[in-house]
């Protein structure tokens with residue numbers, strides 16, 4: 001057992017907000033996760049799971065037990081024609097995995113380069129960027145049930161993926177610890193260049209026949225030009241989701257603001273609108289409350305300049321939500337996970 005007490009959490013999260021874990025257990029195997037959960041059950045401790053800490057906002061100390069997922073390993077488990085299946089430990093770094101698959105010649109994750117965090121959290125919100133979501137390459141996952149310690153596998157359909165959504169953010173919130181994720185990749189490149197900025201970036205670099213590595217490099221350059229590096233300024237990426245409006249809501253918004261950036265929502269139902277644009281147009285971009293504020297190049301990202309508390313950041317988020325609702329009639333939903341759970 002490796003149980004740490006009163007452990008600071010700022011270094012384990014990208015927002016860098018001050019908070020501590022009453023108890024922290026770093027688990028490096030599925031058996032250790034089961035052991036830690038069994039111990040917590042017998043002591044009556046509530047459980048919080050932490051991966052890379054890049055999508056959480058800590059508003060206070062975490063009581064009970066924080067289970068830090070450190071399960072490693074990338075295993076080729078099956079090959080069929082050009083397809084390969086790999087099973088990956090939840091504690092592997094997401095970006096590290098993307099880089100390793102490119103080195104191996106296993107393609108399909110290149111558009112998701114440089115997303116921070118762990119592999120185990122990737123199905124939580126079906127991570128997405130530059131025209132691809134995790135679910136396109138997801139095959140299955142293994143998880144331990146918090147209440148019983150029993151193992152369960154989830155197929156693609158059982159995860160109920162949506163835009164920045166899965167069953168683990170809704171009905172099964174807090175109910176499972178994901179230990180391994182299996183992906184289906186391909187040795188045959190299948191490039192997704194439809195997200196406008198990728199083509200522009202490839203053209204700028206003078207690349208006419210891109211490889212998956214070229215796409216990855218282009219995505220990395222675009223991301224670095226827009227998003228703050230958590231090593232330099234605390235943040236958790238997009239703080240809000242892009243809202244999906246129904247036809248009537250969107251028609252009204254478009255009439256008043258014909259220039260609003262928008263995209264068809266996945267599945268054909270409704271229109272996704274750029275929340276960053278709504279926040280920017282409401283005058284919040286670069287807004288500064290000394291310790292925290294709104295990023296000056298991407299209004300969807302809230303930042304901790306140093307010394308902010310989670311409650312202060314949450315208050316700023318609420319002020320933005322009220323203002324955007326008043327100005328555009330659009331409700332913004334948080335993407336970031338607030339801990340401790342209310």
Ligand code: FAD
Nearest residue numbers: 051052053054055117118120121127128129178236237337
């Ligand atoms: P954490 O922050 O540790 O946890 C997130 C949630 O998942 C928490 O509720 C936690 O309890 C739960 N959880 C974590 N691991 C497990 C597990 N093994 N089992 C069960 N529950 C678990 N996201 C995107 O989708 N696209 C982007 O382009 C993107 N860009 C970003 C850019 C920046 C600069 C930053 C800081 C973040 C960005 N994000 C993006 C958000 C974030 O990187 C992802 O959500 C990532 O998957 C979070 O992984 P994590 O390991 O850090 O999760």
Ligand code: EPU
Nearest residue numbers: 129130237238240241242261274276277280297298299300
């Ligand atoms: N925009 C503005 N002002 C801003 C920010 C954006 O006008 O301050 C406009 C842009 O000009 C563009 C549009 O809004 O026309 C969309 O902006 P961008 O391309 O930067 O993407 P986004 O919709 O803000 C989403 C994801 C990101 C992901 C990128 C690339 C969500 C909530 N966010 O951002 O994911 O990396 O697309 O695919 O879907 C994350 O989830 O943490 C994240 C960073």
